[in-house]
Amino acid sequence: MVLESPPNERQLIEQFLETLRGLPEVHANLDSWESVAPAGDREHDAQIDLRIAGKSFTLLIEAKKVVYPRDVREVLWQFKELSRSRPSGQGGGESVSLLVAESISPGAKDLLRTERVGYYDSGGSLFLPARGAYLYIDRPPPKTLAKSVRSLFSGRRAQVLHTLLVCHQDWFGVKELAEQAQVSPATASQMLTELGRFDWLASRGQGPNKERHLREPGALLDAWVKQLASIRLPALRRYYVPGMKTDQLLEHAAQVFAAHQVGYAISHEAAAQRYAPFLSSVSQVRCRLLVGRAADAAIGELGARVVHEGANLAIIEAKSPGELLFRERVGDIWLASPIQVYLDLLRSEGRAKEMAEHLRQERIGF
Structure with missing residues (x-):
């Protein structure tokens, strides 16, 4: 027999076979590679004879490298055409179409499960819906x-x-x-x-x-x-500015940054509180600041001193104006975009995650 499937597809199918054989009361054998229709068109990449707890099935395998939601429509069409050309039960047992791929995105897996189409990926995830037999193994996506x-x-x-x-x-x-x-x-x-x-x-x-x-x-x-x-957290500098409550510090810092013409955008709780009030008070100002001499001079004018604990001002280092995209001016203060604030809050502590969901509902809206 000539094996016409590409090596990576063949290896995936063999890996799938070994996975099946490792399950209890499951027997699987490769019946053929690359079945060909009478007209010469390829029907499927491989055929596997499968027995699960005494029930017989014929798996018709379609192999691909990577599958995203957009690719699922093509896969479904291929399986639909295949089912038309192959009557159910031909060759013994129920015929089940199954997709084998190096990687299948989570969204594509959701669509395949909704359509009750089986799949297997190199990370070991497996979904096999058949009458009288149901296999489902969900594992993290392959590293690639x-x-x-x-x-x-x-x-x-x-x-x-x-x-x-x-x-x-x-x-x-x-x-x-x-x-x-x-x-x-x-x-x-x-x-x-x-x-x-x-x-x-x-x-x-x-x-x-x-x-x-x-x-x-x-x-x-x-x-x-x-x-x-x-995703790696951006570099963070922690400071303490004496003699100021949070609201005063926010206003004063904005004035100083503007005077030094340094790009900035307030984020985290202080920004979310301006967009969609949620907390009774905020204890710290966190700000994305374009690093450089102007920024250092502004921090110096604030009288901020470096601390490891008890900071009331935290500077998130921004290295390009693109990191301040879509900031919004509210009063005299530049706030990071609601999208950026939402993402920042989700990586913060305390009640920040609750505040993030409130912001998404009240200001982002999707």
Whole structure:
């Protein structure tokens, strides 16, 4: 027999076989590689004869490298066509279509489960819905997928996400998105391609006139929240400014930063309290500040001294204006965007997470 499947697909299928064989009362054997229809069109990548607790099934395997929600529609169509060309029960037992892939995104898994289509990925996740037999193993995504997804939510790529979320009702061409996000057109184009795989975008037009619109802002924001734990926290400097209550410190710091013409944006509880009051009092001012001589001079004028405990002023070091994107002026104070404040609060302590959910409901709205 000639094995025509690519090596990585063959290895995945063999790994899937070993996983099945490791389960109790399960017997699995590879019947064939790459079945071919009479017209010469490939039907599926492999066929596996499966017995679970005495029940017989025929698994028709479709192998892919990476699957995102956008790819699921194609997979479902392939399985539907396959079921038409192969009557149920042909070859003995119920025929079950199953997708094997190196990595399947969480959203794609959700869609496949909803459609009751089986899957297996190299991380060991398995879903097999069949009459009289139901297998479900949920494991973390493979490291390759986790690293790829995590990279979307940091650095300049995050600026593109920030732009799409803040302007989620707008349509963007690549050039317009790049300008708004303060990134290169190449970065904007790459991010639109990546996000399209998750099926979060709507599109219109063709070629240079093609535009996209974020139709699922809540899903994108939820995905960002899930990645927060794996994203490195920015550098933080802790200070104590004597003789001032928090509200006084907030107003005074804003005046001093403005006088020194240094870019800043108040975040965390102090900003959330201005956007959507929630706490009776705030004990600390946290601020994103563009680092440099102007910033150092402003901190010096405040009379702030470095402390390890008891800080009432915390400076989050910002190294580019893109980190202050979509800040809003409320009174005489620049606040970080509600999206940025929400994400910052979720990485904070105390009642910050409750405050974050209040801010999302009252100000963000998705």
